[in-house]
Amino acid sequence: MISIPLFLTEQSPCSYLDKKNSQSAFVHPSFSLNTTIYSQLIEQGYRRSGSEVYTPHCPGCSACIPTRLPVNLFTPNKNQKRCIKKNQQTTVIIKPAQFEQAHYEMYMRYQKHKHVGGSMANSSQDDYISFLASNWCNTLFVEFSINNELAAVAIVDLLDNALSAVYTFFEPKFSQYSLGTFAVLWQIDHAQTLNLDFVYMGFWIKDCRKMSYKTQFSPMQGFKNNEWQVLDV
Numbered sequence: 562m563i564s565i566p567l568f569l570t571e572q573s574p575c576s577y578l579d580k581k582n583s584q585s586a587f588v589h590p591s592f593s594l595n596t597t598i599y600s601q602l603i604e605q606g607y608r609r610s611g612s613e614v615y616t617p618h619c620p621g622c623s624a625c626i627p628t629r630l631p632v633n634l635f636t637p638n639k640n641q642k643r644c645i646k647k648n649q650q651t652t653v654i655i656k657p658a659q660f661e662q663a664h665y666e667m668y669m670r671y672q673k674h675k676h677v678g679g680s681m682a683n684s685s686q687d688d689y690i691s692f693l694a695s696n697w698c699n700t701l702f703v704e705f706s707i708n709n710e711l712a713a714v715a716i717v718d719l720l721d722n723a724l725s726a727v728y729t730f731f732e733p734k735f736s737q738y739s740l741g742t743f744a745v746l747w748q749i750d751h752a753q754t755l756n757l758d759f760v761y762m763g764f765w766i767k768d769c770r771k772m773s774y775k776t777q778f779s780p781m782q783g784f785k786n787n788e789w790q791v792l793d794v
Contacts, residue, residue: 658700
């Protein structure tokens, strides 16, 4: 068993639930991370943000539930089948996790469209790539194009037995293609192709509406009481 040093952040207002404070336990920066160690940590409910790995450690609150989807048990529902059909002509290119100006400019348009007034709408180029890439993880930048035009980018970590969905952003004018959903469906299919077991979907909060899409991918599992179990939604 590897001993991993952690440190606690100060409490701050929660970004997801009103009148709640948040606090996280981070892997200490003195500890050398790699994809294999992170593959073990994500199984215990951790997530990465940039090169940092953390888990919620909020006083008196356990609303943040880590989630994952067993890809071989997944069957698309009617809405997801419609999304697949709508994107029959959408092309996909897998790229390394490197800064590209076109990606960054679309990311900024997406932030101003979807998260008006949010702090990420003022992201510099360094903020952007530091948030999405890391200096130790095997990360992919997956491009989705419609009519030969860049339409979305999904940031995906390739782990030992899973893919991990880090973030997806899209060109606002292509909103009707449901590219956020399509990116998850592509990751499920790609994980199956690679004979991986799961797609990790990040945290889910029952009372947070913008996270509700995750429960549309069934059977979604949540990490509760130190074990993975099918989410009761």
